[in-house]
Amino acid sequence: MTRKILLLPGDGIGPEISLQASRLLAACQESGLDIDVEEALVGGAAYDAHLEPLPPETLQKAKAADAILLGAVGGPKWDTLEDLSKRPEKGLLGLRKHLGLFGNLRPAILYPQLVEASSLKPELVSGLDIMIVRELTGGIYFGQPRGIEIRDGERVGFNTYVYSESEIERIGRVAFEMARKRGKKLCSVDKANVLEVTMLWREVMTRLAQEYLDVELTHMYVDNAAMQLVRAPKQFDVIVTGNMFGDILSDAAAMLTGSIGMLPSASLNESGQGMYEPCHGSAPDIAGKNVANPLAMMLSVAMMLRYSLSEPALAERIEAAVGQVLDDGLRTADIASDGMQAVSTQAMGDAVLAAF
Amino acid sequence: MTRKILLLPGDGIGPEISLQASRLLAACQESGLDIDVEEALVGGAAYDAHLEPLPPETLQKAKAADAILLGAVGGPKWDTLEDLSKRPEKGLLGLRKHLGLFGNLRPAILYPQLVEASSLKPELVSGLDIMIVRELTGGIYFGQPRGIEIRDGERVGFNTYVYSESEIERIGRVAFEMARKRGKKLCSVDKANVLEVTMLWREVMTRLAQEYLDVELTHMYVDNAAMQLVRAPKQFDVIVTGNMFGDILSDAAAMLTGSIGMLPSASLNESGQGMYEPCHGSAPDIAGKNVANPLAMMLSVAMMLRYSLSEPALAERIEAAVGQVLDDGLRTADIASDGMQAVSTQAMGDAVLAAF
Ligand SMILES: CC(C)[C@H](C(=O)O)[C@@H](O)C(=O)O
Ligand SMILES: CC(C)[C@H](C(=O)O)[C@@H](O)C(=O)O
Numbered sequence: 001m002t003r004k005i006l007l008l009p010g011d012g013i014g015p016e017i018s019l020q021a022s023r024l025l026a027a028c029q030e031s032g033l034d035i036d037v038e039e040a041l042v043g044g045a046a047y048d049a050h051l052e053p054l055p056p057e058t059l060q061k062a063k064a065a066d067a068i069l070l071g072a073v074g075g076p077k078w079d080t081l082e083d084l085s086k087r088p089e090k091g092l093l094g095l096r097k098h099l100g101l102f103g104n105l106r107p108a109i110l111y112p113q114l115v116e117a118s119s120l121k122p123e124l125v126s127g128l129d130i131m132i133v134r135e136l137t138g139g140i141y142f143g144q145p146r147g148i149e150i151r152d153g154e155r156v157g158f159n160t161y162v163y164s165e166s167e168i169e170r171i172g173r174v175a176f177e178m179a180r181k182r183g184k185k186l187c188s189v190d191k192a193n194v195l196e197v198t199m200l201w202r203e204v205m206t207r208l209a210q211e212y213l214d215v216e217l218t219h220m221y222v223d224n225a226a227m228q229l230v231r232a233p234k235q236f237d238v239i240v241t242g243n244m245f246g247d248i249l250s251d252a253a254a255m256l257t258g259s260i261g262m263l264p265s266a267s268l269n270e271s272g273q274g275m276y277e278p279c280h281g282s283a284p285d286i287a288g289k290n291v292a293n294p295l296a297m298m299l300s301v302a303m304m305l306r307y308s309l310s311e312p313a314l315a316e317r318i319e320a321a322v323g324q325v326l327d328d329g330l331r332t333a334d335i336a337s338d339g340m341q342a343v344s345t346q347a348m349g350d351a352v353l354a355a356f
Numbered sequence: 357m358t359r360k361i362l363l364l365p366g367d368g369i370g371p372e373i374s375l376q377a378s379r380l381l382a383a384c385q386e387s388g389l390d391i392d393v394e395e396a397l398v399g400g401a402a403y404d405a406h407l408e409p410l411p412p413e414t415l416q417k418a419k420a421a422d423a424i425l426l427g428a429v430g431g432p433k434w435d436t437l438e439d440l441s442k443r444p445e446k447g448l449l450g451l452r453k454h455l456g457l458f459g460n461l462r463p464a465i466l467y468p469q470l471v472e473a474s475s476l477k478p479e480l481v482s483g484l485d486i487m488i489v490r491e492l493t494g495g496i497y498f499g500q501p502r503g504i505e506i507r508d509g510e511r512v513g514f515n516t517y518v519y520s521e522s523e524i525e526r527i528g529r530v531a532f533e534m535a536r537k538r539g540k541k542l543c544s545v546d547k548a549n550v551l552e553v554t555m556l557w558r559e560v561m562t563r564l565a566q567e568y569l570d571v572e573l574t575h576m577y578v579d580n581a582a583m584q585l586v587r588a589p590k591q592f593d594v595i596v597t598g599n600m601f602g603d604i605l606s607d608a609a610a611m612l613t614g615s616i617g618m619l620p621s622a623s624l625n626e627s628g629q630g631m632y633e634p635c636h637g638s639a640p641d642i643a644g645k646n647v648a649n650p651l652a653m654m655l656s657v658a659m660m661l662r663y664s665l666s667e668p669a670l671a672e673r674i675e676a677a678v679g680q681v682l683d684d685g686l687r688t689a690d691i692a693s694d695g696m697q698a699v700s701t702q703a704m705g706d707a708v709l710a711a712f
Pocket of ligand 2: 445
């Protein structure tokens, strides 16, 4: 049965890294993978063409796809759009919401070849392997009411941070299952000493722990978690948290590795359909220059093969090819270091394909 | 005219570090400083005695004081209190709110003697000197409505992230003035691509910039700010942000220096009255063991002398004394390193007093 893949290049460096991903998909097809790859517009690119960051046609194709690969969205060109609902980011948020992609898996892994690229001392990060499980379709990103209005003669902006028990439980299960498959340690991050919504979060996580007695659950306040990630990141195995804290902590954790240009992510819904994208953003400053690192995007293909297409063998081949090019000393600008070979986006893609 | 100082030791290591601060205050009195020092209960200690984290008597004394010195509040002993309004943290939040202490100044400075204590590579942090200006009496910490209630047959937790233009402008001015006195660079941190309340934040900051043409204003999304702090913290001079983002980023920034046990903070209201406290927390795990670092608390005394009592000469003497003991190689456990002399809380206090 032919599986449908939707490729959404998006904005900034999205198109050039997506090109490398699509070459990799073609190579998988040559190796016998039965897929059908389509492309569509999202984000700023879709706004420019259709005045909508998520055109109906794109959403329809996304719903029909077995898996989605997304490059990145956003850029200064659209940052001044007054209407927040037209911003590129709303394309991404709309996909997450409409497809119910509540479970966001963001690994922060340090590639042994790149230990020097980290801003932390090598002994603190070598071997780092954290999985951040971020709730992606609730919390303050989607809470109502929200807006800007006049109160007592002046403008007031407001958003609502809200979670129901069932939303918390659903993401909690994803995290407990993940911890069970890994080091059996789960740290739930909240601000339960100040925010009622996260008191409920902590309570539900604590209750769930009764069903996962093989997993050790701890709780940490978000400010402390931000500190501990900087101080001693290897204390963590799996972290579970809400949408906004997850946004902040996963980026900090990814940056710790010094290899944010290397990290893929998955966003899954209840039926296992998934969207896969690099952890890094659209990097408008280097877009179109053939210098972006395509590896996170190519590793997103591997993650997709593993989680949504049940093709672990192909996933491993991609991961091994990436390991090989790093061993061979190839480095894009973001992971450059002395004595290594500086390569372009295209040359890095070539090398991975050759090693595949 | 005798100035009134209120000392609130609080919980955990609060009392033992407060003891060193009060010895330092006595030494200042001997040097001619005309102050009257009182003590009162706050946090868990106040709850234990009066079933209230902020007893009316404490609040009254705080209102009457020219400045307040606070140790730290909170601990596992009270983390299970069902009623959030009785938690130690509410004592601290109540003081901030009732006294209108909206302007929180959190420096992240790397002491040259402690460059090895940072988890970051020395070249990335040496000379680090960031000032984080955090809004402290608004945002999601205090927004209404908030709570946990039943909706559609299940419990739902909710909080409100809200800022008015005047609240944003007020903290913005503090930050622009601060930047003007420092490196003239201000970075405002928000999540304006997702949250309406921070769109308004960005708009007000941009408008204010017209009045501070000598200050260069930039904007950064909070997830990127968390990354940039880890990647290249020296790019920042002054950062201004809301209550919750400020909580997270200031802790991460403080930890970058490796010397969080060294960092004081100030919380000021419109009339210059201030509360001064260490950036670190109550550290219940080491409480009562005479191992906590008293320097952040002693430097909080210096900050108080400078900002609320207009006694810069005494403040400088304290800061010089702290520099002296570090030069002499004295280190509490949190900043211990090879070849340095390990000392207790009390011995560190003795040494600062001797050098004062
Ligand atoms: C682009 C933005 C809306 C998005 C988010 O905040 O979720 C991004 O930062 C991410 O983490 O995927
Ligand atoms: C104790 C807690 C309520 C407090 C806060 O979140 O503001 C603390 O973390 C701080 O940063 O001063």
